[in-house]
Amino acid sequence: MHKTQIKIINGRVITPYRIIDGATVIITGNNIEAISEKDIDAPDAVLIDAAGMYVSPGFIDIHVHGGGGYDFMDGHVEAFLKIAETHAKYGTTAMVPTTLTSEKEDLLKTLDLYEMAHQQNTKGSQFLGMHLEGPYFAQSQRGAQDPRYIRDPDVAEYTAVLDYSKSIRRWSAAPELKGAIEFAKYLKTKGVLPALAHTDANYDEVVEAFENGYTLATHLYSGMSGVHRRNAFRYAGVIESAFIIDAMDVEIIADGIHLPAPLLKLVYKIKGADRTALITDAMRGAGMPEGESVLGNLQTGLKVIIEDGVAKLPDRSSFAGSVATADRLVRNMINLAGVPVIEAVKMMTLTPATIMQVADRKGSLLAGKDADIVIFDEQINIKTTIVNGQVIYTAPDFGINS
Missing domain, CATH: 3.20.20.140 (Metal-dependent hydrolases)
Structure with a gap:
């Protein structure tokens, strides 16, 4: 069965160690597959342009x-x-x-x-x-x-x-x-x-x-x-x-x-x-x-x-x-x-x-962890919430291209 992919681009990705400007995040199924400072080819993925906003762990x-x-x-x-x-x-x-x-x-x-x-x-x-x-x-x-x-x-x-x-x-x-x-x-x-x-x-x-x-x-x-x-x-x-x-x-x-x-x-x-x-x-x-x-x-x-x-x-x-x-x-x-x-x-x-002893799968943006992600602006206004690889909330003023 083909797993759904999501590609987040142009984000300020918050890892436990640093903030990566302009990074790309690839979600495959329920998990984070990759985080990169470079573009990652994923032609069939749902595209989310973070437009310079923060991409954070949920x-x-x-x-x-x-x-x-x-x-x-x-x-x-x-x-x-x-x-x-x-x-x-x-x-x-x-x-x-x-x-x-x-x-x-x-x-x-x-x-x-x-x-x-x-x-x-x-x-x-x-x-x-x-x-x-x-x-x-x-x-x-x-x-x-x-x-x-x-x-x-x-x-x-x-x-x-x-x-x-x-x-x-x-x-x-x-x-x-x-x-x-x-x-x-x-x-x-x-x-x-x-x-x-x-x-x-x-x-x-x-x-x-x-x-x-x-x-x-x-x-x-x-x-x-x-x-x-x-x-x-x-x-x-x-x-x-x-x-x-x-x-x-x-x-x-x-x-x-x-x-x-x-x-x-x-x-x-x-x-x-x-x-x-x-x-x-x-x-x-x-x-x-x-x-x-x-x-x-x-x-x-x-x-x-x-x-x-x-x-x-x-x-x-x-x-x-x-x-x-x-x-x-x-x-x-x-x-x-x-x-x-x-x-x-x-x-x-x-x-x-x-x-709560779930840090092996949640709480940080690292490859292999659960795809629980939020995108928010400088004022911490939530634009998108992704739980387990599924987009479950999108703010009215934020667009997602499928």
């Missing part, structure tokens, strides 16, 4: 709850597919669908729906497996997570959940809770990444957690302790611990609101692009107009207000989720934090791919 969002008016907890396959389609328009070619703290039955149903949606998903961002956020959290750091479901790790529960589904790739928890270290050890035996989140841990607890598998800090600064006092003495919290432990990965919501420019600069300065993944943490309001919305399940979730480019609790006492898209994150790291384009792109591509 963005990889390892923490996302929703978008386009849908949430992964809505209870139907359509939600998964519509979220994937929405974020593909903003450059996301792969994502890790994320749950909220919920009843066990709702969680199992969501895992079932993931399996079905994964088979049907041909028009949006690819799914890389599920991320369970909760319910093993510190009540004091719950943020917008529903307090009714927050509890300590339950051996019978988490072993049953992991036996039920093989689609879980990461699980976020507070490592200071009773049983949380044993929980992490068990996750590791199942090939699941433990991440620390919604936690009041101190430095010693974080070090022990890291030693036992908690190698990723979920949405750094959000829902976690910083330096604090007990009986007049100061203690380092999770934030400082993540900075001190060089080998700990962090993810940040770089929407410019959860973290303003000085904190984006600080994270980049200390952790660098190789240890920092950009995440949207987006709820259903991503890609939607501002106004009233719901965090979590449409029927049973939390009412929130979307304004100022972020979701807030109705009393505006706390942020209740992000409405960011991946292009906005990259744009902010460049414009607000002064990060070079190649490094900002790495934080949205190769670094998350490495954290």
